Amino acid sequence: MDDRDLVGRARRGDPEAxxxxxxxxxxxxxxxxxxxxxxxxxxxxxAQEAFTRAWEKIRTLRDAPFKSWLFQIAANxxxxxxxxxxxYGEMPDEETNKVIGLGIATPDPQERAxxxxxxxxxxxxxxALDPDMRLAIVLRDVNGMAYDEIAGVLRVPLGTxxxxxxxxxxxxxxxxxxxxxxxxxxxxxxxAE
Amino acid sequence: xxxxxxxxxxxxxxELSAYLDHELDDGAKARVAExxxxxxxxxxxxxxxxxxxxxxxxxxxxxxxxxxxxxATSRRSVRWAPVAGWLGGVAAAMLVIVFGVxxxxxxxxxxxxxxxxHPVSGGLGQGAAPYAQGAPYRQVAPLxxxxxxxxxxxxxxxxxxxKTVMDAQSSSRSLTISTDAASYHASGVVTIHVTTKGxxxxxxxxxxxxLMRETGQGGYLVRLAAPSNAPAFPSDYQAAYSIxxxxxxxxxxxNYTLQVTVDTSDHSxxxxxxxxxxxx
Numbered sequence: 001m002d003d004r005d006l007v008g009r010a011r012r013g014d015p016e017a018x019x020x021x022x023x024x025x026x027x028x029x030x031x032x033x034x035x036x037x038x039x040x041x042x043x044x045x046x047a048q049e050a051f052t053r054a055w056e057k058i059r060t061l062r063d064a065p066f067k068s069w070l071f072q073i074a075a076n077x078x079x080x081x082x083x084x085x086x087x088y089g090e091m092p093d094e095e096t097n098k099v100i101g102l103g104i105a106t107p108d109p110q111e112r113a114x115x116x117x118x119x120x121x122x123x124x125x126x127x128a129l130d131p132d133m134r135l136a137i138v139l140r141d142v143n144g145m146a147y148d149e150i151a152g153v154l155r156v157p158l159g160t161x162x163x164x165x166x167x168x169x170x171x172x173x174x175x176x177x178x179x180x181x182x183x184x185x186x187x188x189x190x191x192a193e
Numbered sequence: 194x195x196x197x198x199x200x201x202x203x204x205x206x207x208e209l210s211a212y213l214d215h216e217l218d219d220g221a222k223a224r225v226a227e228x229x230x231x232x233x234x235x236x237x238x239x240x241x242x243x244x245x246x247x248x249x250x251x252x253x254x255x256x257x258x259x260x261x262x263x264x265a266t267s268r269r270s271v272r273w274a275p276v277a278g279w280l281g282g283v284a285a286a287m288l289v290i291v292f293g294v295x296x297x298x299x300x301x302x303x304x305x306x307x308x309x310x311h312p313v314s315g316g317l318g319q320g321a322a323p324y325a326q327g328a329p330y331r332q333v334a335p336l337x338x339x340x341x342x343x344x345x346x347x348x349x350x351x352x353x354x355x356k357t358v359m360d361a362q363s364s365s366r367s368l369t370i371s372t373d374a375a376s377y378h379a380s381g382v383v384t385i386h387v388t389t390k391g392x393x394x395x396x397x398x399x400x401x402x403x404l405m406r407e408t409g410q411g412g413y414l415v416r417l418a419a420p421s422n423a424p425a426f427p428s429d430y431q432a433a434y435s436i437x438x439x440x441x442x443x444x445x446x447x448n449y450t451l452q453v454t455v456d457t458s459d460h461s462x463x464x465x466x467x468x469x470x471x472x473x
Contacts, residue, residue: 044257166211
């Protein structure tokens, strides 16, 4: 069943259809918000508010794809978050996160520690981006959206999407190059060595 | 007089980045490919961007700390007469039921013949509708004889696919889901072990297991019904489900998410996800 069926039913007041939409999008929307604002509780608040607003406004949704529309709502809430002066929050370390995975791909402690550090550095590099670039690269590389979908979410031309993603990647790369032990292959001079 | 073959103009940063994403038109794509093939510097730039994108994509998808619902106040503000129409009378009162992720309105468990795949009704009093005609999800019962209560913990202990979620308010309250593998053949059987700790019988009995898939154009889900023949709902059980009986839409092979949720008395709920892969 695709979104159009569910959205059609949700627009007619079918709560279970909207519940399915929540279930389908809760993880991607939450993770988009998480990479935008940093703190899990803030991201969860944003995701919750996005679903609430989507439910309240779904009758106004006409031909636009639900996914882009939902992410647009969530993205606006992320911008509101910063307009209110809220800062990028610190993501808890995986070890202290209340969600604990048991036995999932348990590499040795050294590998796990390195993976955690790599992830921390990547998050740090994303945090350093301005919100426009951060959102573009999050939608692309975290949520896996195509450029035209991203343009729909951001309501900007395709060329702007292309430019923001490219500049964001270049900045992230520059940041990660400072840590060659963790990201040797991001170094432009790596092959020259 | 024929000219020397020339390497195409150096691509811009935007072009290299879009090339990685397959977002260039055919002409630009060919031009970038040709240039990169003959230019070590640009190949390095491209590799750097590629590794950067991979590093970002390697960030784990995090589990939300709570499930998302639509508050009752906002639902009341939505005036949808047709809903009350098909609910009718007493059933209309059920609208006040919280129906978010934690509160799927489902028919009672105990879906009859074990092993059969059952279409679930539209809920909230709506009549049963075949899956293919738009019913929200299919429900699949455990395979007959597969259910074990308080099984030994061998499955959880040996599982490479297991997740435990702690209650934010109390670490003694938790929900654990494990499967006997992370990857299954499309004709295979998924064995699931669910354990709750520190939860009341009522809380534990609210467990719901859903197999979900996002296709990019939307998604679908199948509910894996909990065993229905226990005298009191067990806090620890294991059950097996046939993948063919789930009647997953083609192509069946792909990446899925197994979600288990439990309602808690403080309405925060517990939810855990596991990735599952189905192979052709």
